[in-house]
Amino acid sequence: MTEAKRYDKVAERLRENEIRPAELLSEQEAAFARDVERLHQRSAEFVEVDCPACGSALRKNAFEKYGFTFLRCGSCATLYMSPRPSEEVMADYYRNSENYAYWAKHIFPASEDIRREKIHKPWLARVVAYCDQYCIERGTMVEIGPGFGTFSSLAIEQKVFKRVVAIEPTPELAEACRRRGMVVFEKRVEDLCNEVADADVVVAFEVIEHLFEPSRLLSSLYAVLRPGGLLVLSCPNGEGFDVAVLGPGSKAVDAEHVNLFNPASLGVLVRSCGFEVLEVNTPGRLDAEFVHDAIVKDEYNVSGQPFLQRVLVDEWERLGGDFQQFLAEHQLSSHMWLVARKQDQP
Ligand SMILES: [Zn+2]
Numbered sequence: 001m002t003e004a005k006r007y008d009k010v011a012e013r014l015r016e017n018e019i020r021p022a023e024l025l026s027e028q029e030a031a032f033a034r035d036v037e038r039l040h041q042r043s044a045e046f047v048e049v050d051c052p053a054c055g056s057a058l059r060k061n062a063f064e065k066y067g068f069t070f071l072r073c074g075s076c077a078t079l080y081m082s083p084r085p086s087e088e089v090m091a092d093y094y095r096n097s098e099n100y101a102y103w104a105k106h107i108f109p110a111s112e113d114i115r116r117e118k119i120h121k122p123w124l125a126r127v128v129a130y131c132d133q134y135c136i137e138r139g140t141m142v143e144i145g146p147g148f149g150t151f152s153s154l155a156i157e158q159k160v161f162k163r164v165v166a167i168e169p170t171p172e173l174a175e176a177c178r179r180r181g182m183v184v185f186e187k188r189v190e191d192l193c194n195e196v197a198d199a200d201v202v203v204a205f206e207v208i209e210h211l212f213e214p215s216r217l218l219s220s221l222y223a224v225l226r227p228g229g230l231l232v233l234s235c236p237n238g239e240g241f242d243v244a245v246l247g248p249g250s251k252a253v254d255a256e257h258v259n260l261f262n263p264a265s266l267g268v269l270v271r272s273c274g275f276e277v278l279e280v281n282t283p284g285r286l287d288a289e290f291v292h293d294a295i296v297k298d299e300y301n302v303s304g305q306p307f308l309q310r311v312l313v314d315e316w317e318r319l320g321g322d323f324q325q326f327l328a329e330h331q332l333s334s335h336m337w338l339v340a341r342k343q344d345q346p
Contacts, residue, residue: 018114024107031098036066036255039085039093046083052214052258053078053265065248066255076268079238079253079260087212091188093256094170094210104172108148120151126283127203127232128160130339134278136230137200142167144189144204144221149177151205156182165196189220198226208266209235209257218273225342231275233338238262240334241287241327245308246294252334263331266338275340281328284335288324292316 050057051073058074059082068081085093094100108115131138141161143152145168152164166184168174174186185195202221208214221231236243236252238260243250252260261269263280270277292312294300302309311319327333 018111018118021107021110024110028099028102028107031102032255035093035097035099038096039089039255040067042085042089043083045086045089047086047212048083049080050082051076051078051265052080053261053269063248063253065253068255070248070253070260073265076265077239077262078265079243081258084212084258090210090212091169097170100170101172104148104170104176108150108176112148112150116150116154120154123151123205123234124154124158124160126337127201130230130232130278131201134230134339134341136228139163139200140165140196140198141201141203142196142199142224144202144217145169145207146177146182147173149173149180149182151203152177152182153180156180161201165199167192167196189224190216192220192224196224199224199229200226201230201232203232205234207235208233209259209261211259214259215269215273218270218275222274222342227342227344229342231270231338231340231342233266233270233340235266235336236260237282237284237331237334237336239332240282240284240336241332242290242334245291246300249294249299250334251290261336263336263338266336270338270340274343274345276343278339278341280331280336280338282331282333282336283328284333285324285328286335287327287333288312288320290334292320 051059054073054076056073056075059071060074062070062072062079064070069083070079071082072079138161140163141155142165146152146166149166152166155161155164164182166177166182167187167189168177168184169186169188171186174184177184185192202225204221208217211217225231236257239262243252243260263282267277267280291300295302295313302313311323
């Protein structure tokens with residue numbers, strides 16, 4: 001068992017309300033609804049795409065959510081939005097997002113202490129364990145899309161890397177990172193012009209699912225890393241438990257999540273961009289709780305499924321935690337991590 005995996009076993013149980021305080025959700029949801037409305041106003045600029053993981057044009061309709069259509073690739077099972085907002089529409093969305101401004105101003109500050117302890121500390125321990133396991137020097141670490149900057153500021157505090165660089169295109173979030181004394185490039189990594197090179201480690205948490213053309217991000221990360229450097233990605237798993245059960249009712253299915261890869265399909269994409277995939281795992285901790293909540297709130301009807309009723313409701317306190325642990329250990333959770341190494345030749 002690797003260091004990182006051993007860490008999972010002792011990870012504390014996480015409750016959704018701790019990281020998304022209920023009293024702040026209604027305003028955030030209203031801001032998000034206005035963002036989605038602005039996206040729809042530009043639907044004439046939406047573009048049809050083939051599978052963002054394997055390029056296949058084979059697909060079936062999966063479902064609709066917020067008025068967007070999601071397809072499932074007939075070759076690699078990636079779920080993806082098509083038609084989707086063009087790259088320009090997406091860039092405008094993130095620049096002017098009321099939702100992100102609200103997160104930066106209210107939700108991140110209110111939940112940061114718990115996020116730092118229960119999410120970012122375990123993430124950092126996991127990244128450090130990967131560096132040690134794969135013999136990667138802890139020189140320069142680059143974080144793509146650091147958001148509020150909690151992970152990178154923790155990495156700076158703990159002095160686990162010699163240098164930490166953040167790349168964040170959303171102005172409010174870049175400013176939040178700068179206030180913490182971080183080196184920030186306020187642009188998308190795809191738009192960098194050699195400002196960052198020879199990084200030992202690049203991390204991108206919950207970024208790749210948002211991108212119009214994820215292979216371009218990976219090519220940019222290839223350029224930022226030194227040969228042999230480590231790439232660490234996290235994103236939703238479109239084949240994970242809560243997506244499989246709730247479908248469009250899953251929080252992973254979102255107007256912003258245009259790519260919902262799975263462990264195999266993300267590997268295909270990453271390999272095609274010049275990386276050797278070292279491992280993929282699903283250390284998620286919230287699937288069971290998401291489905292539990294959906295049942296309790298009558299958003300999901302579990303009648304006719306006595307097993308789910310028993311595990312996720314009737315005996316929730318006794319079984320919920322172990323059930324989630326089982327999902328996490330067997331690549332069945334909806335939150336996944338991929339670790340890869342840059343090869344010499346793309
Ligand atoms: Zn595919």
